[in-house]
Amino acid sequence: MSSLVLLVLGLGGLAGGYFIYSKFIAEKILKLDPNFKTPAHEFEDGVDFVPTNKYVLWGHHFTSVAGAAPIVGPAVAVIWGWLPAFIWVIFGTIFLAGVHDMSSIWASVRNKGQSIGSVAGKVLSPKARSLMMVVIFLLLLMVNAVFAVVIAAMLVNTPSAVVPVWGALVVAFIIGQAIYKWKLNLPLVSLLGVVALYFLIYIGPSFPVVLPDSVFGLPPSTQWIILLFVYAAVASMLPVWMLLQPRDYINGLQLFIGLGLLYISFLIVSPDVVAPAYNTNVPAGTPSLIPLLFVTIACGAISGFHGLVSTGTTSKQLNNEKDARLVGYFGAVGEGLLALAAILAATAGFATLADWEAVYSSFGQGGVAAFVKGGGAIMSQGIGISTELSATTLTVMAALFAGTTMDTGVRLQRYIFQEWGEIYNINIFHKGWAATLFAVGACLALAFGAGGADGKGGMIIWPLFGTTNQLMAGLTLLVVTVMLIRQKSAVKYTLIPIVFLLTMTFIALLIQLVDFYNKGNWLLIILDLIILGATILVTLESSSILKKEWEKNASKT
């Protein structure tokens, strides 16, 4: 089958979702009010609360939520065949992710632009708030560990990407200096920055870097992981204008360019999908599709991580409540597009089924490697560059996404440690370097404990990351649902997703628990149990709160 059919169906579905379903949810369920005075106007301070043009805000929201996860998840999940992944990404984006992002912005806007944790404390209960904090901490921990493993694997697989991936840091550093020290104008700097980045990608294949087979007995992927965390620790301590800000910016520009190149290539080449629609010949050890598919693809179908962005910066800058539809829902659609591109690249970029099966030799294999290999092949035909160069381009794209998320993740986690230091009076945590060291140490332990050390265990932790993400999404939707009950709107559009997410998360955690036990990985068993505990608590809390709300409603009428 031609991938063009999938592309058209996917785009059509997403367009329908945006033009029809999101309109319905925005007008009939959330009842977005164009006359509501948003926090950006009510508390305008020129710092946090600034009314912002909706397209600019959409750009922010989209680039903040789109990372490596919508690439990795779908690229891992096509091991069950392209159809399940395709259906889950498209339907997930339409009915879950879009609604989640849009309604979480709304929930925050209606609560003075507070973050989802504070809103949960106010709308639900203080207990729900603490629960959410635990889930957020776990989420950050796993994001950092998982992305370090992902980047390390990419750098090992594609040595030509090493120079551009690390060179991008230098480009970002110079951009920061150009803006703040030399006061050059931004359009010029952006242009030069993008040119410099793509020049690095262009020369990458001429200067491949391969780390020695063993340094102090550590294999290359371990060396990369350590280097990455050393970098993340240093980056999180530097002033943001020097590195993080320009890095986020150039990465945002690069996202639009990369996505554009990929879709243009699909249109020109329209390669055949070689992978089966439903893979009946999955490698031994592949877990069952239900429920694992729904936690393997989190970002790209629904992701709780978005709630942190929607209610963190986005809601404080929303000019008009009606903009939530474009910013939130269409932001999720943007991520769905990235996930769709990942599915197409990982299933249509191979010459034969045997080639494809060779890459997907076991569960957790494939992933980014398949995306880079398949997408690289398509891109090289589409825009006429060498396979190596296009593979380098895609690797850099994915690695930069993962890298910027890691930077932010480590920084946020450092804040959490510092906050604990204040709450529990642990003096050492007050110091920035100590908090950073603890944050990085925790992630490093997880990255190695999860089997990333030899580079082979690879992605066994990935679905666990997905479960935490879904749990977070469930909690956010719970906040929205309670608010909907209070304004007497229909709740099934958010309640059904909650039930679905919690059920899939719960079963997936049990299945993984057995798997980790069989592998004897105690670190992951403990982590799994903690998340399982959180899931049960979330479920109990949800049902008790909903019951209370319904009773309150019934007694009123």
Next chain:
Amino acid sequence: MHPKLKAFFEGLDEFYHAPYRRTLTSAYRDENDVFMLMVFAEHLGVPNPVSYYTMELLPFMLEEFHSWHKRMGMEKSPIEHFGCC
């Protein structure tokens, strides 16, 4: 410049600055607070070797002084001869 292009460049600028506005503003304010402390050190009973010079800055700081002492949790000006409110 074409107005559409101008709007695009403004959007680009916002795209660069908005995500870190909070962090940078608060860092700037922290730095400013330290400077403020230096200028008013003598008045607060902290010996300041360069007070001869910082004295000259006082009139320029009046406006910021008000928001500073409020931010530091003092309703009224803490310095007798320097009444701003």
